[in-house]
Amino acid sequence: xxxxxxxxxxxxxxxASLPLAPLVPGEPVIGQLRNLQSRRLTFFTQTMLAYxxxxxxxxxxxxxHLVIHPDGVRHMLQENAxxxxxxxxxxxxxxxxxxxxxxxxxxxxxxxxxRIAQPAFHKTKISGFxxxxxxxxxxxxxxxxxxARRGASLDVAQEMMRVTLRIAGETLLSTDVTGDAxxxxxxxxxxxxxxxxxxxxxxxxxxxxxxxxxxxxxxxLRVIDTVVGRIIAExxxxxxxxxxxxxxxxxxxxxxxxxxxxxxxxTNEQLRDEVMTMFLAGHETTAxxxxxxxxxxxxxxxxxxxxTEELDLVLNGRTPALDDVPKLAFTQxxxxxxxxxxPPAWAASRRAIDDDALCGYRVPAGDIVFFSPYATHxxxxxxxxxxxxxxxxxxxxxxAKRPKFAFLPFGGGPRICIGNAFAMLEVxxxxxxxxxxxxxxxxxxxxxxxEPQITLRPRHxxxxxxxxxxxxxxx
Numbered sequence: 001x002x003x004x005x006x007x008x009x010x011x012x013x014x015x016a017s018l019p020l021a022p023l024v025p026g027e028p029v030i031g032q033l034r035n036l037q038s039r040r041l042t043f044f045t046q047t048m049l050a051y052x053x054x055x056x057x058x059x060x061x062x063x064x065h066l067v068i069h070p071d072g073v074r075h076m077l078q079e080n081a082x083x084x085x086x087x088x089x090x091x092x093x094x095x096x097x098x099x100x101x102x103x104x105x106x107x108x109x110x111x112x113x114x115r116i117a118q119p120a121f122h123k124t125k126i127s128g129f130x131x132x133x134x135x136x137x138x139x140x141x142x143x144x145x146x147x148a149r150r151g152a153s154l155d156v157a158q159e160m161m162r163v164t165l166r167i168a169g170e171t172l173l174s175t176d177v178t179g180d181a182x183x184x185x186x187x188x189x190x191x192x193x194x195x196x197x198x199x200x201x202x203x204x205x206x207x208x209x210x211x212x213x214x215x216x217x218x219x220x221l222r223v224i225d226t227v228v229g230r231i232i233a234e235x236x237x238x239x240x241x242x243x244x245x246x247x248x249x250x251x252x253x254x255x256x257x258x259x260x261x262x263x264x265x266x267t268n269e270q271l272r273d274e275v276m277t278m279f280l281a282g283h284e285t286t287a288x289x290x291x292x293x294x295x296x297x298x299x300x301x302x303x304x305x306x307x308t309e310e311l312d313l314v315l316n317g318r319t320p321a322l323d324d325v326p327k328l329a330f331t332q333x334x335x336x337x338x339x340x341x342x343p344p345a346w347a348a349s350r351r352a353i354d355d356d357a358l359c360g361y362r363v364p365a366g367d368i369v370f371f372s373p374y375a376t377h378x379x380x381x382x383x384x385x386x387x388x389x390x391x392x393x394x395x396x397x398x399x400a401k402r403p404k405f406a407f408l409p410f411g412g413g414p415r416i417c418i419g420n421a422f423a424m425l426e427v428x429x430x431x432x433x434x435x436x437x438x439x440x441x442x443x444x445x446x447x448x449x450x451e452p453q454i455t456l457r458p459r460h461x462x463x464x465x466x467x468x469x470x471x472x473x474x475x
Contacts, residue, residue, distance in 0.1 A: 053360075155464075192280075192455070325428055439469045
């Protein structure tokens, strides 16, 4: 009796039998390059409305996808996250600014850094920064008092950049960098704008080439590197008790999974990269979230009234404190709805390592996959009147009805922003401090246009008129 030889088992490529996602028509040769250079928000939103779940498009010789449906985003960021690497052109350009920090690193190196940094972002550690956040907002309110009496207008986007830069400096480095705010803020703006241009430039010129843009890039990077490097060096050389800030926590943190006797802490270079990352995440994105929130309130008087009524009731005219945050439910609903409409991290990309299946379609290995909170936050299957401003979308009952990945201002899965609790605490306390004292009204005739660079900024700033408000009688 002859026994048949069993067939050789061969791995089957995931999604191999599935069709490719529908292709968005593009221009000959360049595909969607022009849209990605100048119409990103419109292109992603129109693609979402036309295709709903996922769509495929070309950019020059690259094949790319936009995954829109929350289930597809969840699969990419959580269920099969290891298949999607950050080895994309966008992250390569961002590494020129941030180095190999938590936002830009990948694989085992990222996992080690995350383990080291995680204790510094524990809820109890973050709570200790509440007083610093409030103090910075109170000082800003003092400056605004004199301006409000004159009926002055100011650029709220710029004001929020300054206050969040101070908070980032004091909580991260125990250093007041407001004296350097103009130079640091201008350098960061220039660096991010340069990285943004390089992402969609047809030719990716090496940074060492002495073009005017490259020379300016290296100069601006030295401005920030000099400040950060000096602070790290001084902290290393300082004996005795260190300040209770994030830099000290990162310097003292150790990777518990490392082999005994090995150096499990961060090197100076790693510290520099993480500090730069925190400056971006804890300054740039938080400032944008606050600025867009003030803009939304200026456009929706009923939400403004309900917010100030809550602040008057809970705070009764005093400065907010950490214990007040859980009581400021509507305030946090306003913030979430603002971040739904104007997510600071509006889009990101990954590269598929192996073939995969997303939303019932095959994603070939090597393809670029975008996800866009800006587009997914407007998906009409999950958001009624998606362009409208309605904080009541974020009552606990409404949140429970939606897929988790329908709202992802901080990303999701294992790579969710490590500073999300820090950011929400900061935005809540700064907004509560300022909004209970002032009403900000957009200057009539102002053209407000979101600018989708690395983060979502208001392109022309947000000029607003300050008005001192009184507390609701009897509150």
